[in-house]
Amino acid sequence: MPKRGYHHGNLRQALVEAALELIEAKGPTGFTLSEAASRAGVTPAAVYRHFAGREDLITEAALQGYEMFGALMKHAYNGGGPSALAAFEATGRAYLAFARKHPGHYIAMFESGISINRTPELAAAALAARRVHEAAAEQLCQHIPAAQRPPAAMFSAHIWALSHGVVELFARGAPGAASPFAPEDLLESGIGIYLRGLGLIPQDQGRGA
Structure with a gap:
């Protein structure tokens, strides 16, 4: 899946939307933070600016x-x-x-x-x-x-x-x-x-x- 772009300031919501797609497709325990980051078009490290882990997301x-x-x-x-x-x-x-x-x-x-x-x-x-x-x-x-x-x-x-x-x-x-x-x-x-x-x-x- 191609990476989605996001505007400055809404990375947190982009990660939530990516997580929602993954939850629907794989279940709440079937994806990683790295997968959510990839869908949102950012590096895994960027996720931790907003969420401490998958449960927080x-x-x-x-x-x-x-x-x-x-x-x-x-x-x-x-x-x-x-x-x-x-x-x-x-x-x-x-x-x-x-x-x-x-x-x-x-x-x-x-x-x-x-x-x-x-x-x-x-x-x-x-x-x-x-x-x-x-x-x-x-x-x-x-x-x-x-x-x-x-x-x-x-x-x-x-x-x-x-x-x-x-x-x-x-x-x-x-x-x-x-x-x-x-x-x-x-x-x-x-x-x-x-x-x-x-x-x-x-x-x-x-x-x-």
Whole structure:
């Protein structure tokens, strides 16, 4: 692959973009800093002006991913539709869309083994993204008396896990072709079944109602 040029001052971002391409192609542990430097068009020594090692580079990719992800989730929630259910389901669709559009970021965030507590900045960005989903969950159960409400953080985490499972099994890469249903349909029907089971929406309430 020919070396890419970079303008003075944006070498750090050029290295992140190179790492994202390598993460997508080889996985988070399948490349070296030298390979990232080569893709960015610099010597390996230049990398160390910005990153102490590969984990630092992946951490920056994850940080940028969480910032993008949080902004996308917030946009989906605010513009999701006329009801709390529609807004909540919109965040699920946003999760799938992010995983498809930004696979390198997604892998760095969720599959690299990098702890979200590795840096304060990463922890804050991850928390901000999670709180958008928890806010949507909280809104969804406002009609239930406070003493009877399931913890919003709990069922938000359950839906997050369901979203992640749909992504891993059916929305990314070759396994996605094995699903007889669209990933969006799998996720939305799963959300509906789960929420009806908790009594958060009526048994006969349809999608996006």
